[in-house]
Amino acid sequence: MTAGPQHPPTCVVRRRRPFAAPWLTLTLALAMASTTAAQQGTVSGTVVVEGSQRPLPGAQVTIQGDASRGAVTDASGKFRIVGLTGTSVTLDARMIGYRPQSQSVAVGATDVRFAMTERAVELNQVVVTGTARNAKT
Numbered sequence: 001m002t003a004g005p006q007h008p009p010t011c012v013v014r015r016r017r018p019f020a021a022p023w024l025t026l027t028l029a030l031a032m033a034s035t036t037a038a039q040q041g042t043v044s045g046t047v048v049v050e051g052s053q054r055p056l057p058g059a060q061v062t063i064q065g066d067a068s069r070g071a072v073t074d075a076s077g078k079f080r081i082v083g084l085t086g087t088s089v090t091l092d093a094r095m096i097g098y099r100p101q102s103q104s105v106a107v108g109a110t111d112v113r114f115a116m117t118e119r120a121v122e123l124n125q126v127v128v129t130g131t132a133r134n135a136k137t
Contacts, residue, residue, distance in 0.1 A: 041108045043081050044109075045079060047073045047116060049116055059073045059079075059094065060072055060093070060094045061081065063089055090102055099118075
């Protein structure tokens with residue numbers, strides 16, 4: 001039996017893809033950007049009234065030392081602060097008629113809980129005086 005004509009072995013030369021380097025660079029840049037974004041954390045939790053444990057809507061929760069960064073609790077007493085850096089922050093919770101509270105928490109915490117205690121709002125004394133006149137008809 002005769003096999004067909006024999007061909008010499010051939011070499012396969014593969015071309016380099018000229019656009020592989022830019023794609024790789026772009027992929028690495030996007031990966032680094034997402035890592036940087038992941039380093040900016042959030043803190044979230046709930047503010048309730050101590051004793052009854054009912055949600056406290058409208059309370060202000062801010063970063064201590066930077067009152068411009070914070071959140072106001074919603075109808076369920078929940079808050080969320082985003083764009084935080086570092087490993088921990090100190091939060092201040094305030095609401096008229098309640099004692100302010102501070103709490104140090106880890107960035108990334110989702111279970112922060114403030115139980116606010118009521119306090120009487122004290123006002124200065126007000127004196128009201130009046131005079132009566134006889135009306136002529």
